[in-house]
Amino acid sequence: MFEEYAKKLNLGEVGRYFLFVVLIAIVLLTGIINPRFFNPNNLFNILLQVSVLGVVAMGATVLLISAGLDLSVGSMLSVSAYISGIVIGITGSTYLGILTALAVATAIGAFNGLLVATDRAHPFIITLGMMTLLQGVAIAISRGSPINSMGNLFSLIGIREVGGVIPLPVVIFLAITILVWFFLRKVPWGRYAYAIGGNEEASRLSGVKTKRVKIALYTLNGFLVGVGAVLLSSILDSALPNMGNGYALRAIAAVVIGGTPLFGGRGSVWGTLAGVLLLGLVSNSINMLGISANFQDVVLGTIILFAVMSQKY
Amino acid sequence: MIDKEKPFLRVHNISKTFPGVQALDDVSLSVYPGEIHGLIGENGAGKSTLVKILSGALDPTEGEVVLGDHSFSSLNPTQAQANGVSTVYQEQELIPGLNIAENIYLGEEPRKYNMLVNHEKMIRDANNLIRDYGLERDAGEVLADLPIAERQQVAIIKAAHRGSRILLLDEPTASLTASQIDSLFDLIRELSNQGMGVVYISHNLEEVLDIAGKITVLRDGQKVGTFEKKKVTKPDLVEHMAGHEVQTRGSNKKHEHGKILLEVEDALGSVSFTLREKEILGIAGTMGSGARKILRGISGIDPLAEGSLKFRGEEYIPENVQDSVSRGIFFIPEDMRGEGLVLPMPLAKNITLPKISETLSRGFIDLKKEKSFAEDHVESLGIATPDVDTAVRYLSGGNQRKVLFAKALHADADLLLLEDPTQGVDVNARQEIHELFEELRKQGKSLIVLSSDLDELLDVSDRIISLYHGELSGEFDPAEIDRQVLISSILGEKTEYV
Ligand SMILES: Nc1ncnc2c1ncn2[C@@H]1O[C@H](COP(=O)(O)OP(=O)(O)OP(=O)(O)O)[C@@H](O)[C@H]1O
Ligand SMILES: [Mg+2]
Numbered sequence: 001m002f003e004e005y006a007k008k009l010n011l012g013e014v015g016r017y018f019l020f021v022v023l024i025a026i027v028l029l030t031g032i033i034n035p036r037f038f039n040p041n042n043l044f045n046i047l048l049q050v051s052v053l054g055v056v057a058m059g060a061t062v063l064l065i066s067a068g069l070d071l072s073v074g075s076m077l078s079v080s081a082y083i084s085g086i087v088i089g090i091t092g093s094t095y096l097g098i099l100t101a102l103a104v105a106t107a108i109g110a111f112n113g114l115l116v117a118t119d120r121a122h123p124f125i126i127t128l129g130m131m132t133l134l135q136g137v138a139i140a141i142s143r144g145s146p147i148n149s150m151g152n153l154f155s156l157i158g159i160r161e162v163g164g165v166i167p168l169p170v171v172i173f174l175a176i177t178i179l180v181w182f183f184l185r186k187v188p189w190g191r192y193a194y195a196i197g198g199n200e201e202a203s204r205l206s207g208v209k210t211k212r213v214k215i216a217l218y219t220l221n222g223f224l225v226g227v228g229a230v231l232l233s234s235i236l237d238s239a240l241p242n243m244g245n246g247y248a249l250r251a252i253a254a255v256v257i258g259g260t261p262l263f264g265g266r267g268s269v270w271g272t273l274a275g276v277l278l279l280g281l282v283s284n285s286i287n288m289l290g291i292s293a294n295f296q297d298v299v300l301g302t303i304i305l306f307a308v309m310s311q312k313y
Numbered sequence: 314m315i316d317k318e319k320p321f322l323r324v325h326n327i328s329k330t331f332p333g334v335q336a337l338d339d340v341s342l343s344v345y346p347g348e349i350h351g352l353i354g355e356n357g358a359g360k361s362t363l364v365k366i367l368s369g370a371l372d373p374t375e376g377e378v379v380l381g382d383h384s385f386s387s388l389n390p391t392q393a394q395a396n397g398v399s400t401v402y403q404e405q406e407l408i409p410g411l412n413i414a415e416n417i418y419l420g421e422e423p424r425k426y427n428m429l430v431n432h433e434k435m436i437r438d439a440n441n442l443i444r445d446y447g448l449e450r451d452a453g454e455v456l457a458d459l460p461i462a463e464r465q466q467v468a469i470i471k472a473a474h475r476g477s478r479i480l481l482l483d484e485p486t487a488s489l490t491a492s493q494i495d496s497l498f499d500l501i502r503e504l505s506n507q508g509m510g511v512v513y514i515s516h517n518l519e520e521v522l523d524i525a526g527k528i529t530v531l532r533d534g535q536k537v538g539t540f541e542k543k544k545v546t547k548p549d550l551v552e553h554m555a556g557h558e559v560q561t562r563g564s565n566k567k568h569e570h571g572k573i574l575l576e577v578e579d580a581l582g583s584v585s586f587t588l589r590e591k592e593i594l595g596i597a598g599t600m601g602s603g604a605r606k607i608l609r610g611i612s613g614i615d616p617l618a619e620g621s622l623k624f625r626g627e628e629y630i631p632e633n634v635q636d637s638v639s640r641g642i643f644f645i646p647e648d649m650r651g652e653g654l655v656l657p658m659p660l661a662k663n664i665t666l667p668k669i670s671e672t673l674s675r676g677f678i679d680l681k682k683e684k685s686f687a688e689d690h691v692e693s694l695g696i697a698t699p700d701v702d703t704a705v706r707y708l709s710g711g712n713q714r715k716v717l718f719a720k721a722l723h724a725d726a727d728l729l730l731l732e733d734p735t736q737g738v739d740v741n742a743r744q745e746i747h748e749l750f751e752e753l754r755k756q757g758k759s760l761i762v763l764s765s766d767l768d769e770l771l772d773v774s775d776r777i778i779s780l781y782h783g784e785l786s787g788e789f790d791p792a793e794i795d796r797q798v799l800i801s802s803i804l805g806e807k808t809e810y811v
Contacts, residue, residue, distance in 0.1 A: 186677040188669045195666055198655035205614060205652050206667045206720065207638035265657040 023278060030285040037288050044167055050280035051173035052232045054273070057251040058180040059224035061272045063123075064255050065184070066193040066217050067200070067264030070112055071127040073225045073251060075134035077244030080104040081229035082138055085147035085239035094152040101233070102226035108134070109222015113215035131248065142241040150233050158234035169231045176227060181269040183220075189213055197264025254279055257307040278303070320345045321397070321510050322367070322479050325384075327376035329362050329534075331707070333699045336362040337373070338534040344479060344510040349501065351525030351542075352514045355554050355739040356711025357697050358531040360514045364481045367512070368400040369393035381478070397478030401468045401485060409457035414439030416456055417471045446470050446500055460600070462493035466500055479510045484710070486515060487736050490599055490765055491800075498524055516711075516739050518547050532556055551740050568592075568775055573626070574728060574759050580607045580620035581783040588728070588761060591754050595774030595791070596763045597803050603783035604763050608730045611761075612644035613637040624728075638667055643726030645717045647733040653717050654705050661687035661701040663716055667724040690719035695745060710737045718749065729753065729760045735769060747773050767799050781805040 031037045056073055063070055070076075084101035088094060112130055116123045150158075160168040184190040192213045195203040204210045228247070233239045258275035260267025282303055286296050320343035329337040337359045344350045352360050365371040367378060369388035378385050380396040393400075407416045414435045415422075423438065425431040439452035448466050456464055465485060472480055482501075486494045501511055501524060515521050521528060522542060530537040530553040537553045571590030578585045581603045588594050598604040610617025613631030622629045624640060631637040634644070646652040655663055664687045665672050672683040687701040696715045698708055705716055714737060721729050735743040750760055750773050764770050770777055771791045779787040779802040787802035 185680075188673070188678060191662065191666075191669060191678060194658055194662070195655050198657045199651075201652050202655050203666065205612075205634055205644065205646060207633075207635040207724075208666065209633060209635055265655070 023281070026282060026285045030288050034288045037285070040165070042284070042288075044165065044170060046277075046280045046284045047170040047173070048167045048235070049284070050276050051167075051169040052228045052235070053247065053250055053254065053279070054173040054276045055176050055224055055228040055231060056247050057254040057272050057276050058176055058269060059221035060248075060251040060255045061258075061260060061267060061269055062180060062184065062190075062193055062217055063221050064252070064260045064262060065197050065264055065267045066214065067197040068116065068214065068217060069123045069127060069252070069262075070109070070218065070221055071124065071248045072108070072112065072130035072134055073221070073228075074244035074247040075131050075138060076105055076108050076222065076225045077229045077232065077247060078138040078239075078241055079108070079134050079141075080226055081233040081239045081243060082142055082147065082241060084229065085150055085233060086141075088151045088153065089147065092151065094150075094156055097151070097153060098230050101229045102223060105226030105229055106219055106223045109225065110215060110219040112222070113218025116218060117211040117214045135242075138241040144241060146241070147239040148237075150237050150239065153230070153234040154237035156234065157231065158237055169235060172227065172231060176224065177269055177273055180224075184269065189216055193217055194265060197266075199265075250279065253304045253308075257304060275307075278307070317346050317508070321381055322512075323379040324363070324367070325377045325379065327363070327366060327373045327378070329359070329366060329371065330374045335534050337366075337531075339376075340531065340534070340536045341376075342529055342536070342539065344512060346478065346508045346510055347505050348527065349505050349511045349513055349525045351521040351528035352512055352531065353516070353518065353521055353528060353550060353554060354531035356742050357533075357709035358554070358739075359534040360531060361483055361710065362534075363531070364400065364483050364512070364514065367393065367479075368398055368481055370400075394475075394477075397476065398481065399469075399472030399475070399477035399479070400481040400483070401465060401472065407456055407464060407468055407471070410455065412453050412455050413443065413450060413459075413467055414452040416467060417442065417452075417474055442474060443467070443470055446473070446503060447496060448500075460493075462489045462497070465489075466497065469497075469500055469504070473504050473507070473509060477509065479512065480504065481512045483514045484516070484737055485513075486517065486520060494520070516737060516743070518550055518740065522547060522550075530554055554739065555741055568754065570775070571757070574624070575611070576623040577607065577611070578621050578623075580610065580617060580622075582619050584620070584780065584783070584785050586778055586785070586788075588759050590727075590759055591757055593750060593754060593760045593762060593773055593775050595770035595777040596761060596780065597767060597770055597777055597799050598763070598780035599765075599803050601782065602780040602803065604780045605732065607780075608644065608732065608761065608763055611637070612642055612730055614644065638724055638726070641725070641727035642730065643667065643721040643724045643728070644730040645721060645732065645734060647736060649714055649717055653720075654713060656706040657704050659702045660691065660696075660698055660705055660708070660716060663705050664690055664701075664719045664723050667720050671723065671725075686723060687719070690722055694719055694722075694749070695742075711739055711742050714738050715742070715746070718746070727758050729758060731760060731762045731764075733764050733766070734762060735764075735766070743769075767796050770799070771796065779803050 036042055056077070059073065060070070080101045083104050084097040087100045088097035112127055115126045157168050162168055162171050184193065192203065192208050195208055196210055196213060200210055232243060236243070254275035255267070255272050256262060257278060258271025258273070260271060279300065282300055283296060286299055322344040324340060324342040327337055327340045340363065352363070354360050362371065366373050369390040369392060372387040378388060380398065383396060385392065408419070417439050418435050423431045423434045436452050443450060443452060448463060448470065450459065450463065456467065459467070469480065485497065489497065505511060513521065513525055526542055527539055528542060528545065528550065529539045530550060532554060568591065570592045573587050574590050575588040584603065584607060596604045606615070609615045611622060613634045613636050624642070650656060655666070661684055665683050669678065672678050672686060674682065684701055691698060691701055694715045696712050696719065698712060705713055708716070735746050738746060753760065762770065762773060774791050777789045777791055777799065778785060779799060781803060782805070786805060789798070
């Protein structure tokens with residue numbers, strides 16, 4: 001039944017078109033009502049606001065292309081940021097703190113990869129379990145209390161601007177985007193991500209070491225979450241046990257809006273970049289238009305649903 | 314009740330264009346109740362496209378489809394089914410976790426007290442139904458436990474039970490053994506007697522001539538004609554398909570072989586054989602003969618449970634597929650969509666997958682290099698595709714199969730292990746692939762061909778061994794024997810004709 005209507009309405013074509021129209025309409029409308037929207041500062045501000053989500057979403061892109069998934073990235077981010085905050089507090093060394101965040105997240109990512117590669121359960125279930133576990137760890141080690149200063153991290157990354165205009169986190173986000181693009185396009189293991197997502201058995205029969213590749217991809221995802229943890233804690237100049245909440249689903253939403261199907265085999269970083277920007281623009285417009293924060297999620301959710309429903313497989 | 318004089322299915326001037334390809338061009342066709350209508354043509358001729366249009370999976374660009382008294386300019390799957398069209402692809406419309414009865418009555422289960430499913434009655438009815446159609450099974454058996462051939466029969470029985478008037482079969486015998494094909498044909502004939510129209514697609518012209526009453530030939534999307542079975546011969550059909558005369562290959566010549574390449578000892582407990590360089594070894598065996606297991610063991614896909622291997626004189630235990638690929642062994646599976654190809658990935662990337670290292674410059678994939686590699690293979694194998702960036706999903710079945718060979722060529726394997734290498738391939742392309750075997754042999758490569766098509770084995774092999782229930786049941790020089798000898802050997806009679 002629904003198929004019939006969808007076919008009649010041609011939701012695919014219209015939807016895709018519609019999304020662009022909505023996006024441009026939002027941008028123009030917001031700009032007209034509130035000209036400060038087009039202020040370069042505001043535009044960089046939008047980029048800054050999505051930089052952490054963007055980095056995490058790049059990891060999710062790689063995983064979704066390979067028909068994988070990691071729901072634990074949010075709590076992974078919290079745990080690694082918090083531990084890095086502890087290390088900075090004890091040693092006073094910002095660099096050691098950064099290294100710690102990257103190492104902890106990479107290790108957790110690798111562990112997720114190991115579990116997924118056993119093929120004992122779907123990544124959804126495995127990483128759902130991990131998500132809960134890590135949330136618990138974050139609360140246990142923090143005993144619920146935040147770390148209120150990340151030392152020099154704030155001035156080193158959080159408020160640093162390249163050339164006096166572009167926030168450093170934005171530069172890092174864009175650099176990561178380009179690196180992941182390069183990885184997917186030019187590095188054999190990036191190619192294998194597509195192959196495994198498209199047909200895991202055929203990849204194995206072609207000589208791809210599918211388990212190893214999967215572990216590597218989850219590890220890479222962990223590393224990117226580590227980068228996200230460093231960025232977020234430097235921007236906030238603090239570490240909270242629940243600071244990563246909501247990142248997993250928003251990252252996956254951005255990836256799917258960007259055209260990567262949940263069952264893998266296809267997708268690109270540019271799609272994800274567009275998805276991330278869309279989410280950022282919409283939140284910003286909502287603020288700029290003075291719409292009550294209570295309605296933000298309603299609007300965002302509607303847009304996500306629209307984007308996803310208009311996708312053609 | 315059924316008017317046999319009036320066609321149930323009529324296709325009027327159907328055309329279908331894909332970007333860059335005219336898949337069907339003004340094709341018309343009628344199928345009467347009870348008629349078995351063969352549909353043949355070379356790879357890419359448009360057969361599957363026509364079936365997809367009739368089943369509502371694709372919309373035609375032009376033309377209309379008439380089912381009974383209703384005419385449609387486009388159909389969706391629900392409409393197609395409601396108007397009596399059933400399509401049996403593999404066994405996709407069945408649910409593996411349910412039993413036979415549950416599958417047949419899905420959505421219309423007999424009730425008890427108007428609410429609960431009446432299981433006893435359902436099983437009883439289903440048992441009667443499947444026995445009527447000659448399927449010797451208990452309707453309580455879970456579908457997943459049945460071999461593919463019988464699942465297909467369940468799908469067909471289900472279609473018949475639901476009152477379908479037209480059954481579309483696209484290469485239904487592709488993965489069946491000879492006796493399974495016989496029972497399928499019995500079932501099809503039974504349905505035809507009951508007034509069901511059948512559209513039957515196959516590359517096996519003998520089969521088509523056996524079962525069909527009329528045969529329509531497509532070439533490059535156009536209809537060449539519809540022929541009465543009685544008035545055509547196989548060579549006629551081949552010529553209609555190709556549009557020119559086709560030479561068949563001459564008999565086997567004796568070939569010089571090189572050093573021993575592969576030694577298999579006591580595989581599965583007792584199977585031993587050797588293979589020399591430049592040799593083509595055929596393996597014959599029915600399902601369960603163990604031949605597949607041995608090939609999968611040699612190529613590192615599954616561990617070889619028993620026995621040992623030597624490759625180029627060295628002891629060799631493949632740990633994974635990479636291991637065997639890097640030694641120069643490449644396996645081409647029969648199930649090309651499930652195990653052979655990454656369907657959403659472009660042609661070029663599929664071809665280079667087994668040895669991506671060849672495409673690297675300074676450690677990174679060189680897309681230009683990759684493309685030119687792929688274009689060379691596409692050219693040398695005559696793969697019909699708009700370009701090498703097209704996802705393999707969009708190629709016709711036969712061309713997809715050629716992509717598997719392109720992968721082996723790219724992997725530069727010395728030993729190719731082939732499972733039913735020409736399944737779903739048209740007569741001409743089959744010939745081309747057989748010629749490719751000779752070409753590979755000239756390049757010094759060795760082949761092991763496992764095929765359920767005994768004529769193919771007799772045609773291409775230098776030597777044939779046959780397996781029965783995990784044991785060697787014979788070894789033959791194909792020049793000395795005929796089909797019959799091979800058949801009795803794969804059915805377990807011990808013979809030796811070397
Ligand atoms: N979805 C699609 N997009 C683009 N081209 C397509 C698509 N489906 C089929 N084609 C093209 O249409 C032509 C007809 O394909 P079709 O699958 O109908 O051939 P076929 O007669 O079934 O061949 P085979 O015997 O190899 O299965 C081919 O050139 C094929 O590449
Ligand atoms: Mg076909």
